[in-house]
Amino acid sequence: MLSNGLKHANRYRKIVTVLARHGFGYVLKEVGLFHVLSLPKRLATNPSDPNYRLIGERIRNALEELGPTFIKLGQMISTREDLFPNYIVDELVELQDNVPPFKFSELKNIVEEELNMPLHKAYQSFDETPIAAASIGQVHRATLFDGSVVAVKVARPNIKETIEKDLDILHDLAKLFTQRFRWAEYYRLEEIADEFAEAIRNEADYTIEVRNTEKMRANMADFSLISIPSIYEKYSTRKMITMEYIDGVSLHDWHPEDEEQGNRFARELADAFLHQVLIDGLFHSDPHPGNFSFTKDEHICMFDFGQVGRLNKTMRNQFISYVIAMTRRDIREVTDTIYAMADVPDTVDHEEFGEEVEFLLDKYYEQSFEDIKIGEAIRDIFAASHRYNIRIHKEYTLLAKAVITIESILMRLDPNLSIVEIAEPYGRQLARERLNPKSWTKELYRDAKKQSKTILALPDSVKRAVDRIGDDDLSLEVRMPKINLFFRKLDRISNRISFSITLLAFSIIMVGLIIGSSFGDQNSFLVQLPVIEISFVVSFFMFLLILYSILKSGRF
Numbered sequence: 147m148l149s150n151g152l153k154h155a156n157r158y159r160k161i162v163t164v165l166a167r168h169g170f171g172y173v174l175k176e177v178g179l180f181h182v183l184s185l186p187k188r189l190a191t192n193p194s195d196p197n198y199r200l201i202g203e204r205i206r207n208a209l210e211e212l213g214p215t216f217i218k219l220g221q222m223i224s225t226r227e228d229l230f231p232n233y234i235v236d237e238l239v240e241l242q243d244n245v246p247p248f249k250f251s252e253l254k255n256i257v258e259e260e261l262n263m264p265l266h267k268a269y270q271s272f273d274e275t276p277i278a279a280a281s282i283g284q285v286h287r288a289t290l291f292d293g294s295v296v297a298v299k300v301a302r303p304n305i306k307e308t309i310e311k312d313l314d315i316l317h318d319l320a321k322l323f324t325q326r327f328r329w330a331e332y333y334r335l336e337e338i339a340d341e342f343a344e345a346i347r348n349e350a351d352y353t354i355e356v357r358n359t360e361k362m363r364a365n366m367a368d369f370s371l372i373s374i375p376s377i378y379e380k381y382s383t384r385k386m387i388t389m390e391y392i393d394g395v396s397l398h399d400w401h402p403e404d405e406e407q408g409n410r411f412a413r414e415l416a417d418a419f420l421h422q423v424l425i426d427g428l429f430h431s432d433p434h435p436g437n438f439s440f441t442k443d444e445h446i447c448m449f450d451f452g453q454v455g456r457l458n459k460t461m462r463n464q465f466i467s468y469v470i471a472m473t474r475r476d477i478r479e480v481t482d483t484i485y486a487m488a489d490v491p492d493t494v495d496h497e498e499f500g501e502e503v504e505f506l507l508d509k510y511y512e513q514s515f516e517d518i519k520i521g522e523a524i525r526d527i528f529a530a531s532h533r534y535n536i537r538i539h540k541e542y543t544l545l546a547k548a549v550i551t552i553e554s555i556l557m558r559l560d561p562n563l564s565i566v567e568i569a570e571p572y573g574r575q576l577a578r579e580r581l582n583p584k585s586w587t588k589e590l591y592r593d594a595k596k597q598s599k600t601i602l603a604l605p606d607s608v609k610r611a612v613d614r615i616g617d618d619d620l621s622l623e624v625r626m627p628k629i630n631l632f633f634r635k636l637d638r639i640s641n642r643i644s645f646s647i648t649l650l651a652f653s654i655i656m657v658g659l660i661i662g663s664s665f666g667d668q669n670s671f672l673v674q675l676p677v678i679e680i681s682f683v684v685s686f687f688m689f690l691l692i693l694y695s696i697l698k699s700g701r702f
Contacts, residue, residue, distance in 0.1 A: 154311050161212060161315060168208040169201075177326045202237035209241060214281035214305065215312035217241055218346050222338075225432075225547035228528035228538060229333055247279040252303050253286070260383040268381060272298070282350055282452075287391060295391040296378060301350065309350055313343045334537075341540055349452040352387045358428075358451035359389070365426045366448070371414040373445040392447045394439035402559060412559035415446055416568045419552050423455075423545065424462050424572040431455040431544050433552045455544045461487075465542065466573045472523060473566055477504045484527070489537040499534050503527060520566050521550035 162174050209220040223230060224238035254265050261268050269288045276284040283301040290296055302308075320339040323330035348354045356377050363374040373392070381388035402408035415438075422429035430437070430448060437450045457465065464486050471479035481500050510523045524546045528538050549565070556563050 154315055157311055158315060164208055164211050168204040168211075170204070170208070173323075173327075177322050202234045205234060206237045206241055209238075213308075213312075214245065214302070215309050215316075215346065217245075217281045218349070219316070219342055222342050222345060226338070226543060227525045227547065227550075228532050228543050229338075245279060245281055247276045247284050248302055250274040253284070253300050256300055256303065256385055257298070260385050261381060269296075269298075283352075288388075290378070290381075290388075294378075296381075296388050297375070297391045298381075299352070299387045299389070301352065301385045306350055309346055313339075313346070317343070345453055351384055352382065352452075353384050355450075355452040356382050356387060358454050359449075361428060362422075362430070362448070362451055362454070365422065365428065366418060369414060369418045369421075371411060371445055372418045373441065373447045375447065375449055389449075392439055392441055392449070394441035394447055397435035397438040397440060397446070397555060400440040405560075408559040409563070411440075411446060412556045412563050413568065415559070416552070416556055416563060416565050419548075420565070420569050420572055423457065423548075424466060424569070424576060427457040427459070427462055429455045429457075429545070429548060431548055433548055433555070435555060438555070455541060455548060457541055457545070461541060463576055465545065466569070466576050469520060469524075469566065469569065470573055472507065472510075472520070472527075475507050477507065480507070480527070484531055484536065484538070487539055487542050488531060489539075491535050494534050494536060499530075499536070502530050502534075506530060519550075519553055521546060521553045525550060 162171075165171070166174060206220065209216040220238040220241045224235050224241065227235050257268070258265055265272055270291045270293075272288040273286050276286050277297070278285040281302075282305055283299050285297050285299045288296050288298050316339050317336075320330070320335040324336050356379065359374065359377055363376065366372050366374055375390040375392055377390075378388040402411065419429065419433065430451065431453050432450070433448075437448065439447045439449075441447050464483055468480065468483040468487065471483060477500055480503055481496070484503075506523070506526050528543060528546055531538055553565060556565065
């Protein structure tokens with residue numbers, strides 16, 4: 147039942163107890179966890195108040211109590227507005243890393259072990275009180291021997307082991323819930339658990355953040371109002387980062403001196419973000435105000451690149467095509483680009499989905515161009531896609547959340563700024579690149595190279611198939627999932643045609659008999675017989691017989 151139950155029994159009990167205390171015991175009892183973990187039945191009480199808004203609050207409180215891994219899980223879920231309802235997402239956005247700092251003596255041991263030298267030989271000074279503490283690590287101010295003031299981020303003791311233990315349990319719970327509850331399958335809990343595991347492992351490995359920061363710093367070099375801290379790689383490892391100390395105020399607390407300053411920095415920030423997305427294909431996936439600061443030399447500093455979004459060239463082209471189609475209200479192009487950005491099941495009703503997209507776009511089309519929040523429009527259409535079981539690739543859902551977050555910052559700095567308007571030059575640039583013969587040549591070369599490998603491998607593949615035929619070891623199974631549906635539709639069409647022809651023939655016979663009787667010899671033998679009545683009865687009986695056989699088949 148639980149692959150990691152015995153290995154992590156104490157942690158399992160802790161998690162189940164906390165969830166039960168916050169009103170979710172009845173769910174855990176339903177899947178048998180109370181029996182397996184020998185927990186008291188009183189914890190399985192269904193909460194008396196089923197108010198959905200309270201559910202979101204209880205989830206947030208439970209995750210905060212369960213610690214770093216679960217706080218990060220909640221923060222990731224808050225980015226999936228395409229999957230989860232607003233009453234959950236809105237609460238999880240408020241999740242805070244309200245964790246106490248760990249002891250300086252523990253931090254000192256980690257730093258000395260990582261750098262393989264005493265702390266006082268690596269840093270001229272090192273403040274014992276942290277300037278920030280979060281779920282995975284905490285930050286201290288220090289000074290190098292060359293006088294450089296730095297910020298040192300150090301991972302919590304045994305954080306990797308803690309995360310791996312919780313990930314094992316989360317994987318078990320997601321699998322268990324998916325097997326038992328339809329809502330768990332609808333919300334794709336197993337997929338969320340796997341996606342989260344990859345993200346938090348990357349975030350806990352500071353070498354990945356170092357690479358991302360250095361790459362982002364190079365990409366943003368041409369933006370005069372944007373800065374990114376430099377990294378001191380000599381003093382950075384998997385468990386710690388030493389970076390340039392930035393003296394500034396969080397964008398949470400910064401207010402422009404005047405309208406001109408706000409407009410200038412809003413445009414620069416929007417321009418930088420769009421450059422990351424559409425040109426570099428590497429963007430800050432969590433651009434909330436806490437990850438930006440306004441410096442004393444009047445720059446906006448970006449930091450915390452533990453998690454970034456990545457888009458290849460094809461993805462960038464698809465996304466800009468999608469945005470352009472939305473602004474033009476091109477329903478067909480919007481749905482086509484959604485299909486290109488997603489896994490689409492065969493069961494989708496394309497006509498019905500197109501009508502829903504049209505309904506959503508009408509809501510935004512009535513607004514003025516400047517008032518359209520493109521992030522919210524993207525989110526709403528992605529949410530509609532989910533209702534049709536269209537699975538948008540995670541890169542795009544991450545981007546949608548980033549767009550919504552950055553738009554909220556831009557609105558505060560410059561309420562009249564339109565991110566769509568700033569994106570237009572990037573769209574034209576991507577269009578020119580697509581029309582450039584050089585790009586065609588490269589793509590044709592790649593395709594030709596790929597096909598040549600297939601062609602060269604063909605003789606060997608044919609030989610193996612022939613050998614298997616000779617050994618009577620080849621079986622062929624043909625599956626056509628929709629063939630029965632096709633034949634049922636064909637039967638319906640045939641029956642409707644048969645019905646129409648029969649009805650037409652019946653009508654013609656009746657008309658002919660009536661006309662014939664009108665013009666015939668009234669003294670003839672045929673006229674004296676009840677021919678019309680007999681013919682009508684026979685024809686009507688045949689008509690009923692055909693109609694009965696069609697209706698009985700259920701294919702009309």
